[in-house]
Amino acid sequence: QEEPLIFELDSPGASGVDLDEPEEFAPRLGGVARQGRIGLPGLSEPEVMRHYVRLSQKNYAIDSGLYPLGSCTMKHNPRLNEKMARLPGFGDVHPLQPQQTVQGALELIDTLAHWLKELTGMPAVAMSPKAGAHGELCGMMAIDAALRARGEEGTRKRVLVPESAHGTNPATAAQIGFTVDSIPATEDGHVDVKAFKAKLGPDVAAIMLTNPNTCGLFERDIIEIADAVHEAGGYFYCDGANFNAIAGRVRPGDLGIDAMHINLHKTFSTPHGGGGPGAGPVVFSQALAPFAPLPWIVHEKGAYRAIEHEGESTGQPFGRMTAFHGQMGMFVRALAYMLSHGADGIRQASEDAVLSANYILASLKDVMSAPYEGPCMHEALFDDSFLKGTGVETLDFAKAMIDEGYHPMTMYFPLVVHGAMLIEPTESESKDSLDLFIATLRDLAESAKRGETERFSGAPYLAPRRRLDETLAARKPILRWQHGRNEPASKAAE
Amino acid sequence: QEEPLIFELDSPGASGVDLDEPEEFAPRLGGVARQGRIGLPGLSEPEVMRHYVRLSQKNYAIDSGLYPLGSCTMKHNPRLNEKMARLPGFGDVHPLQPQQTVQGALELIDTLAHWLKELTGMPAVAMSPKAGAHGELCGMMAIDAALRARGEEGTRKRVLVPESAHGTNPATAAQIGFTVDSIPATEDGHVDVKAFKAKLGPDVAAIMLTNPNTCGLFERDIIEIADAVHEAGGYFYCDGANFNAIAGRVRPGDLGIDAMHINLHKTFSTPHGGGGPGAGPVVFSQALAPFAPLPWIVHEKGAYRAIEHEGESTGQPFGRMTAFHGQMGMFVRALAYMLSHGADGIRQASEDAVLSANYILASLKDVMSAPYEGPCMHEALFDDSFLKGTGVETLDFAKAMIDEGYHPMTMYFPLVVHGAMLIEPTESESKDSLDLFIATLRDLAESAKRGETERFSGAPYLAPRRRLDETLAARKPILRWQHGRNEPASKAAE
Amino acid sequence: MRYLPLTTDDRAQxxxxxxxxxxxxxxxxxxxAARLDGLIDLPRRQGEMEVxxxxxxxxxxxxxxxxxxxFVGAGAYKHHIPATVDHLIQRSEFLTSYTPYQPEITQxxxxxxxxxxxxxxMLTGMEVAxxxxxxxxxxCGEAVLMAHRVTKRKKAVLSGNLHPHYQDVVANLSDFGSYKLVTEPPCPKGTEGLAGEIDEETSCVVVQNPDIxxxxxxxxxxxxxxxxxxALMIVVVPEIVSLGLITPPGEMGADIVVGEGQSLGNGLNFGGPYVGLFAAKQKFVRQMPGRLCGETVDAEGKRGFVLTLSTREQHIRREKATSNICTNSGxxxxAFTIHLSLLGEEGYTRLARINHANAVKLADALGAVPGVNVLNEAFFNEFTIETPKPGAEVIDALVEKGVLGGVPLSRLMPxxxxxxxLIAVASxxxxxxxxxxxxxxxLKEVLA
Amino acid sequence: MRYLPLTTDDRAQxxxxxxxxxxxxxxxxxxxAARLDGLIDLPRRQGEMEVxxxxxxxxxxxxxxxxxxxFVGAGAYKHHIPATVDHLIQRSEFLTSYTPYQPEITQxxxxxxxxxxxxxxMLTGMEVAxxxxxxxxxxCGEAVLMAHRVTKRKKAVLSGNLHPHYQDVVANLSDFGSYKLVTEPPCPKGTEGLAGEIDEETSCVVVQNPDIxxxxxxxxxxxxxxxxxxALMIVVVPEIVSLGLITPPGEMGADIVVGEGQSLGNGLNFGGPYVGLFAAKQKFVRQMPGRLCGETVDAEGKRGFVLTLSTREQHIRREKATSNICTNSGxxxxAFTIHLSLLGEEGYTRLARINHANAVKLADALGAVPGVNVLNEAFFNEFTIETPKPGAEVIDALVEKGVLGGVPLSRLMPxxxxxxxLIAVASxxxxxxxxxxxxxxxLKEVLA
Structure with a gap:
């Protein structure tokens, strides 16, 4: 049974809520009362329930299977965290309530900030960024603010970004007016330090680096890189997407980093939710700490206080990233996760993530092709050379995994490797689960080499949908349902 | 991917909880400390989560599809009810807390009792029975207690039960020492009043009747029946399984009934839960009220009090059905449902249930065969005469529904009709949903008549399992997993 | 009416x-005469917020x-339940599924x-459950009836230290079933000797461990x-966590074990729903009440599960059924199974040790209060104290001080x-x- | 370590x-030099109960x-959320699913x-969202950047009655992006005239309705x-329930509409996560930031949905992307969609009427308190009162009386x-x- 759109289930006049019409009163709308119908469908509660339950059944999820997504950590989401985030004292408090009525909420943010600072060895953190990319923006703004304070905002406009970087890095730098200069990688998957140094100069504002990098490797020359950029008068921004590989084993503060965002969902297990909400607090070095944006929490005279405006406390905040305090819901979940794991558990989790990735790398590199020698960090990178001549592309290989009950790995990223396949098993998988996954990928690789191309080119066969026509979607965008045009696109397209 | 048993996922030593070993202490177990291992498997939290999520995905549920089950009402379960049952004031109170600390819990039980009494027009209710069959037992015990009070327990041992009754009726009567005497049905699906009257006599303790009856019909002679059994010195027990057809339109108390259980999950929407827990409060007439079992709630001097022992209040309770107060969790859900619906909504729900059943009967009686003329109440009964000569049995027909995305209807019940198919759509289905169901059944009926037997004999083809060998299961019962015998039965059976 | 999908138009059509x-x-x-024209005298429908x-x-x-x-126990216990349990049991596919009579879609x-x-x-040390x-x-009531069926005898001997409510339930079934029942008086010292009551007519002796x-x-x-x-021995286990530390009834020679499983996965819920445990020796399986799930294969030879041995049950056997029961606490x-799966061997046995350790500490602390006497030599997570004042008064006075201190035994045996x-105290x-x-x-203040 | 499946044996293997x-x-x-041998100075792991x-x-x-x-509002509102919403968004398949880059398994x-x-x-009266x-x-910040892209101009005019925090966010982006910004002073009477500030260099005027x-x-x-x-008109809707009663911005000529969707389906959460709404005219779609979902067909011709127009996005375009955003509030x-589906046309518009009616009643009640003056002629569910004492002091004094009375505007504009x-009061x-x-x-007591 196909599931219609909610609009196609309309019973005019029906509603899934019972609300009593207010008693007669004189509206005070000043003449801007809405005229005419909006067009929303009417459904009863049981219909809405069934509709969304059925929709959910078309989704893959970490609760039902492994996600081998590199750079997009999908780990176990404990339900304790969900329960805690729903405590009325957290879920049902308003960001503009009088501060004496939200002391526990402020304490929670302050406590989480303490954990993040300790784990990173950095002296300050901005909690408000709403997602990783928002954190990047925050970090680069702080760098720009620091440059202004030095009077160098006009001269330092170049930001160095490795080829292998996440797309958000150059996009962020460009959004606030920096020019992006690309750093090449060495053959073994690291930043080319020599080339990097050659690019340094008085116009360089910062380097943006991911570490562990997107090839799954730890940048072993990172301290040298930090020293060099600092010596050249620039700052070191680290993309913290991969912090989950090293948390508890390495502190970014010890590596010379000036700013780094932390994806709470990647490292500290707030659920991905089908694409958000996330949270991206940014830790700062002493050099950048004064410029951290509003608001922040201070603890004085036995009480917590949210600093909401410049001048209420020390510091030269560069401004405000978002209306309120940030993603409180994610904060609660992340802190619940951290308290559960503790310093020991967080370290063990990082080790298990790295161990699992290396186990996959070691177990598959004879049938698939790995561009770099191990050991890797928490992600194992493969390229498509093992598919050469088989007629099977990376995309086909990945889609065939769906028929075996797996979500595909990250494909075609990082760009520095041809037909890249980046696999991050995370610490959440049991050895049995890893072994089954390895066996499946071995089987697929051997199948490809045997020339069983049909298994790949038409895949997936067993999913709720066969492969979807993305070109059609982009060429003639249909971005909403409309009355009267409610036949499926299949007919409309004919 | 197949899902193993939890025991087959064992990682010895692992655990999904973190508990600290207590400090050294001197146990006081008097020499009965357990020796040796229990044999429980060790799993982490993520593994347990995934295991049960995957198991759930093998289930059909009302949230994802229609259940056309006659006599086993499967209606929408509002989540408000779940939320209310989990309020700490209900979910986290102990049945033996001091009564002054559970006044609200006692109030809830008393309020629900009031609603049940008003809806049934009966003066008393026993809340403690744990399920419908437990309620039947309670009701028949009250009848026996009343007979004892009259000194007739030795002489009145015969209970009259229609052929069409639920199996629990005779089982209950037999369990407490009554003999069961069967009443035949008329050709039009009702109790044969003449035959019934002929069976009355000084040895008759009671009649047990379902109304609306299991053929989906209202026993139109019910008042005459009640009068007759009363005149003969017996009591009238009504099986309340079908009360949902008439709630708000007819009060059993107005029909001469002495005792009736109410399945809260059938009539007032506490979720079925894969087979329980249920709840089966029993309403009583004035004649039986004094014999209601312990405990019950009284309201006096502004406070609620639970009467837990004979002599604490008036009445001659026949005893105790269960340890505590009954199914509080179900009480909360049922009351939330009743308050939501209100007197008006409950009546409308009954009407919609009856309307929907009649709509199905009217829409299918040309392609399927209906043994009785309508109108029916909340269930539409069909027999297998339309399958005659097609080679398709009722069972096959029902299993073929699975491949169309439906749970089968109730089959081979009531026993008075050959190859019975009893369909109860409930008030929870939209007209679109009913129309789709009707269209599917028409298609199947026509397919059967066209002789497409394969579609039926091998069904289901698209379920998580094909048809299961129930004979093997009963012949060589394997009722638990055991170490060392953990290969699937398929191999063991070879 | 938010729960009713049919519109006025639909109804007309x-x-x-x-x-x-x-x-x-x-x-x-x-x-x-019985048709109601108007509405019953109850409130009208209300929105979610009002309810x-x-x-x-x-x-x-x-x-x-x-x-x-x-510290209230006596047959129901406050334990910590992992959040995973409630999340999983609320999944629509579990919560709103029907009894698995159609095994193909209820695996x-x-x-x-x-x-x-x-x-x-495993927990009870029995062959089947x-x-x-x-x-x-x-x-417990059903176990006694089953013992009567198995032995074809009609007399049961009940320990006086069986939970009084359980005694009442057994007595009720025996009474209406015309069976004979011998109940010992309660023995607060826990030294009751029951063997003397067992004779050639006795079908079973029922004993609780830990007792009331x-x-x-x-x-x-x-x-x-x-x-x-x-005769058969029926052992009643009121606190299933105890079996993480105590020799299972099966190893003590029990023929039938029943118990309350609430402690694992299930909240206090003011007394219900709970989950009754029922285990026995394999040879009695066809006399067991209740649903049984068994392993089998499907038409393709794959392992699968079905409800089985339903020839014992009421919907097939009607008045000849082993019991009238047609529900379990699915x-x-x-919830029980998920909680126990999370605990595992390590967690379950450690949880039992923690419970016992806490009870020992509490017994020492209360025993040190002037005038208070702990009756028990051996116990698991619950024990009985004797106080110089009536237990019911003590408990009420403790409520005023914000402590729920246990169950006065006079409430159970007035x-x-x-x-x-006497007060039963659980920790x-x-x-x-x-x-x-x-x-x-x-307690010290109350007794001062 | 309950979240970590690997055992010591596994690790060794x-x-x-x-x-x-x-x-x-x-x-x-x-x-x-950077390797940590020991543990970081933070607490060790703890069980669920302790956490x-x-x-x-x-x-x-x-x-x-x-x-x-x-009665606290000013950009976040306390509404009643049906229980169905939270149940559904907690379904594992929604909660723990990844961004739908693999459309076959994320329909x-x-x-x-x-x-x-x-x-x-539909709500905003715009063509696409x-x-x-x-x-x-x-x-709101992204809308201004988009207007700059669309018009190829660099100056934005901001209403002084735009939420001050929103003003800050826009100012911040403009500042670092080197764009020009003209912000009017706030106008508590609501009679601000903005048209005069719009010139040939202006890319957009940003106005909030209802305003702060x-x-x-x-x-x-x-x-x-x-x-x-x-120039373009950007309308900011801080309370999405208002559009059940107020003419949608699209009908007033808005080119871009942004809003806060928290009121539908989402709790207050102390400020986040919330859901930003972003709608525009069809012709601007390729300049929009954020994810877009579009309809298409699969290889068998069945209707299906995919993320589309991703050539605007950072993972493809890198430094040429329309925005660095790579998350939505999935x-x-x-939650928003389920709540709105439950409401439907009838429920949503009635909810808006109830909100307005309650606010009108409240305005009358507070306006009758001696010394209190309601500033608004026209409003939806929030209005401003003027009190004889400083708003911040009044609010603090109300807390002592158990009432959370609103937002002192001095807190937003110190x-x-x-x-x-002045105090903003929502109902x-x-x-x-x-x-x-x-x-x-x-309030009467506080002002007495």
Whole structure:
């Protein structure tokens, strides 16, 4: 049974809520009362329930299977965290309530900030960024603010970004007016330090680096890189997407980093939710700490206080990233996760993530092709050379995994490797689960080499949908349902 | 991917909880400390989560599809009810807390009792029975207690039960020492009043009747029946399984009934839960009220009090059905449902249930065969005469529904009709949903008549399992997993 | 009406299809005298917010166990339940699924029932277990009836230290079933000798471990005495966590074990729903009440599960059924099974040790209060104290001090003077040192 | 470690397969100077019960909106959310699913995003909407950047009655992006004239409706003025329930509409996560930021949904992307969409009427308190009162009386003397007659 759109289930006049019409009163709308119908469908509660339950059944999820997504950590989401985030004292408090009525909420943010600072060895953190990319923006703004304070905002406009970087890095730098200069990688998957140094100069504002990098490797020359950029008068921004590989084993503060965002969902297990909400607090070095944006929490005279405006406390905040305090819901979940794991558990989790990735790398590199020698960090990178001549592309290989009950790995990223396949098993998988996954990928690789191309080119066969026509979607965008045009696109397209 | 048993996922030593070993202490177990291992498997939290999520995905549920089950009402379960049952004031109170600390819990039980009494027009209710069959037992015990009070327990041992009754009726009567005497049905699906009257006599303790009856019909002679059994010195027990057809339109108390259980999950929407827990409060007439079992709630001097022992209040309770107060969790859900619906909504729900059943009967009686003329109440009964000569049995027909995305209807019940198919759509289905169901059944009926037997004999083809060998299961019962015998039965059976 | 999908238009169209002028026509078989024209005198429909308010107001009048130092037991226990449990049992596919009579589309339910049966067998040390009963007390009643069927005898001997409510349930079934029952008087010292009551007419002896006073005993000798007379021993386990630390009844010679499984996965819920455990020796399986799930294969030879041996049950056998039961505590079993799966061997046995350790500490703390006497030599997580004042008064006075201190045994056995000054006190993993200190302090004040 | 499935044995076996002696070997690329040998100075792992206790203790120090008469708004609103919403968004398949880059196995997510986009378009009266932004304030910032891209101009004119935090977010982006910004002073009377500031360099004028003081206005003339100069009108909707009763911005001539969707389906959450709404005219679609879900067909011709027009996005375009955004508020959209689906046309518009009616009643009640003046002629569910004492002091004094009475505007605009005695007061369907009476009574006492 196909599931219609909610609009196609309309019973005019029906509603899934019972609300009593207010008693007669004189509206005070000043003449801007809405005229005419909006067009929303009417459904009863049981219909809405069934509709969304059925929709959910078309989704893959970490609760039902492994996600081998590199750079997009999908780990176990404990339900304790969900329960805690729903405590009325957290879920049902308003960001503009009088501060004496939200002391526990402020304490929670302050406590989480303490954990993040300790784990990173950095002296300050901005909690408000709403997602990783928002954190990047925050970090680069702080760098720009620091440059202004030095009077160098006009001269330092170049930001160095490795080829292998996440797309958000150059996009962020460009959004606030920096020019992006690309750093090449060495053959073994690291930043080319020599080339990097050659690019340094008085116009360089910062380097943006991911570490562990997107090839799954730890940048072993990172301290040298930090020293060099600092010596050249620039700052070191680290993309913290991969912090989950090293948390508890390495502190970014010890590596010379000036700013780094932390994806709470990647490292500290707030659920991905089908694409958000996330949270991206940014830790700062002493050099950048004064410029951290509003608001922040201070603890004085036995009480917590949210600093909401410049001048209420020390510091030269560069401004405000978002209306309120940030993603409180994610904060609660992340802190619940951290308290559960503790310093020991967080370290063990990082080790298990790295161990699992290396186990996959070691177990598959004879049938698939790995561009770099191990050991890797928490992600194992493969390229498509093992598919050469088989007629099977990376995309086909990945889609065939769906028929075996797996979500595909990250494909075609990082760009520095041809037909890249980046696999991050995370610490959440049991050895049995890893072994089954390895066996499946071995089987697929051997199948490809045997020339069983049909298994790949038409895949997936067993999913709720066969492969979807993305070109059609982009060429003639249909971005909403409309009355009267409610036949499926299949007919409309004919 | 197949899902193993939890025991087959064992990682010895692992655990999904973190508990600290207590400090050294001197146990006081008097020499009965357990020796040796229990044999429980060790799993982490993520593994347990995934295991049960995957198991759930093998289930059909009302949230994802229609259940056309006659006599086993499967209606929408509002989540408000779940939320209310989990309020700490209900979910986290102990049945033996001091009564002054559970006044609200006692109030809830008393309020629900009031609603049940008003809806049934009966003066008393026993809340403690744990399920419908437990309620039947309670009701028949009250009848026996009343007979004892009259000194007739030795002489009145015969209970009259229609052929069409639920199996629990005779089982209950037999369990407490009554003999069961069967009443035949008329050709039009009702109790044969003449035959019934002929069976009355000084040895008759009671009649047990379902109304609306299991053929989906209202026993139109019910008042005459009640009068007759009363005149003969017996009591009238009504099986309340079908009360949902008439709630708000007819009060059993107005029909001469002495005792009736109410399945809260059938009539007032506490979720079925894969087979329980249920709840089966029993309403009583004035004649039986004094014999209601312990405990019950009284309201006096502004406070609620639970009467837990004979002599604490008036009445001659026949005893105790269960340890505590009954199914509080179900009480909360049922009351939330009743308050939501209100007197008006409950009546409308009954009407919609009856309307929907009649709509199905009217829409299918040309392609399927209906043994009785309508109108029916909340269930539409069909027999297998339309399958005659097609080679398709009722069972096959029902299993073929699975491949169309439906749970089968109730089959081979009531026993008075050959190859019975009893369909109860409930008030929870939209007209679109009913129309789709009707269209599917028409298609199947026509397919059967066209002789497409394969579609039926091998069904289901698209379920998580094909048809299961129930004979093997009963012949060589394997009722638990055991170490060392953990290969699937398929191999063991070879 | 948010729960009702049919609109006025829909209803009109459907009536037209049926050929009826009004819904009233469909109710024409109802005798006119009994037709209600108007609405019953109850409130009209209300929105979610209003219903929430009313029920929250009622809930707010109760003191939840989690909000105070809490020591109430006597057959239901406050434990910490992992958040995973409630999340999983609320999944639509479990919560709103029907009894698994159609096994092809209910393997989820059936597989967890099979897992549940296996877990219950393991914990109790028995060969087989059913898919649960309503609760411990009704399971106990059914066990006695089953013993009568197995032995074809009609007399049961009940320990006086069996939970009084359980005694009442058994007595009720025996009474209406015309069976004979011998019940010993309660023995607060826990030294009751039952063997002497067992004779050639006795079908079973029913004994609880830990008993209502918290005493833990070795029942092997009693089992031998019962077996010597051809009778069965039924052991009642009121606190399933105890089996993480105590020799299982199966190893003591039990023939049938029943128990209350609430402690694993299930909240206090003011007494229900709970989950009755029922395990027995393999040879008695066809006399067991309740649902059984068994392993089998499907048409393609794949392992699968079905409800089985239903020839014992009422929907097939009607008046010849082993029991009238046609429900189990499905969702409560699931909660039990998930909680126990999370615990595993390590967690379950450690949880039991924590419970015992906490109870020992509490017994020492309360025993040190002037005038208080702990009756028990051996116990698990519950014990009995004797106080210089009546237990019921002490408990009420403790409420005023914010402590829920246990169950006065006079509440369970009114009219028995021996119980007047006794209180059953339970302590689980949820009790902290502060809780215990608060109790001891409050008790001292109350008794001063 | 309950979240970590690997056992010590597993780890040893895996190391052997890798050919490493220890985990340390795998971290050999980390510079020695930066390797941590010991544990970071933070607490060790804790069980669920302990974590729950700590967090519940923190939560217990806050006053939840649902427990007091509550009138705080200014960009986030307390509404009643049906239980169905939270149940559904917690389904594992929604909660723990990844961004739908693999559409074949994420049609659930994609279809609700398509439904969400349609609903947002309908409410705002716009042609297209994206799959959400972080929140209303960041959506507002992105809207200004988009206007700059569309018009190829660099100056924005901001209403002084735009939420001050939103102003800050826009200012911040403009500042670092080197764009020009003209911001009007706030106008508590709601009579601000913005048209005069719009010139040939202006890319957009940004105006909020209802504004920070609660004023509701017809913006048609402003739109015409903007369009006359080739500028766009961006309308900010801080309370999405308002569109059940107010003319949608699309009908007033808006080119881009952004808003805060928290009110539907999402809790207050102390400020996040919320759901930013972003709608625009069709012709601007390729300049929109954020994810877009579109309809297409699969290889068998069946309707399906995909993320589309990703050539605007950072993972393809890198530094040439329309925005650096690579997240939406997926689960918050779902909550929004489910709540709105439950409401439907009837429920949504009635909810808006109830909100307005309650606010009108409250305005009358507070306006009757001696010394209190209601500033607004026209409003939806929020209005501004002027009190004889400083607003911040009044609000603090109300807290002592158990009423959370609103937002002192001096908190949002410190240093602006005009704001000193003003309070923004919101009232939704959750406020009862008793709540309003309690507020009026307390206010009277505070001002006495």
């Amino acid at each position: 459907m009536l037209a299809a049926i050929g009826a002028k009004s819904v009233d026509e469909l109710f024409k078989d109802v005798p006119e 929430e308010r009313q029920l929250a107001a009622m809930a707010g009048k109760n003191i939840p166990a989690g909000q105070v130092p809490f 989820g339910t059936l597989q967890y029932l099979f897992e549940f049966q296996t877990q219950v067998s 059913n898919a649960s009963m309503y609760d411990g007390s009704t399971a 006073f918290g005493h833990v005993r070795d029942l092997s000798a009693l089992a031998e005495a019962a077996h010597a007379k051809g 969702l409560c079993c699931l 009219g028995n003077d021996e119980m007047k000054n 689980t993993e949820v009790n902290s040192d502060q809780d215990r200190a608060a109790y001891a302090r409050a | 895996m190391l052997a397969a890798i050919g490493a002696k220890s985990v340390d070997e795998l971290f050999k690329d980390v510079p020695e 729950e206790r700590q967090l519940a203790a923190m939560a217990g120090k806050n006053i939840p909106a649902g427990q007091v008469p509550f 659930g997510t994609l279809q609700y995003l398509f439904e969400f986009q349609t609903q947002v378009s 994206n799959a959400s932004m972080y929140d209303g304030s960041t959506a 003081f609660g004023h509701v206005r017809d913006l048609s003339a402003l739109a015409e003025a903007a369009h006359a100069k080739g 689960l918050c959209c779902l 240093g602006n003397d005009e704001m000193k005695n 939704t369907e959750v406020n009862s007659d008793q709540d309003r009476a309690a507020y009026a009574r307390a």
